[in-house]
Amino acid sequence: MTKIRVILATAALAMTTGTLIAHADVEDPDVKARMDTMGGIGANMKTLSQMSKGQIAFDAAAAQAAIDEMAEAAETIPDVFETPAKDPESEASDEIWENWEDFVSKAEALQEAASGATVTDEASLGAAMGSIGGTCGSCHRAYQL
DSSP: OOHHHHHHHHHHHHHHHHHHHHTTTOOOHHHHHHHHHHHHHHHHHHHHHHHHTTSSOOOHHHHHHHHHHHHHHHHHHHHHHSSOOOOTTOOBOTHHHHTHHHHHHHHHHHHHHHHTOOOSSHHHHHHHHHHHHHHHHHHHHHHBO
């Protein structure tokens, strides 16, 4: 296994373990699925942010892998949010289901931004983060409590 794959596998395990602990009190399986999806996207964005700030070493392959994972997860957002399930641990606003088409279009925008991003150097990482981050922020401002 190459060094980058070992790093990515270790990071994925750590993120999964952290997500499981953070969502341990979630009772509704639909809410847990959407929290896990969004947590994975957030963890990948954190990795990109740390690279861009120099907190961890820049690695184009690892950055691209994080972006690719975000694109795959973004594609599933409408599916995991389709059921307007409730749980005390959820931070999702009821407006998601009241404005479903807008919410889905924001998820599609994230998927398109991540799918269209290619990281080859630090400058392209910054451009990708700007595009992806803008779509994340747009949705969070509208639909997260």
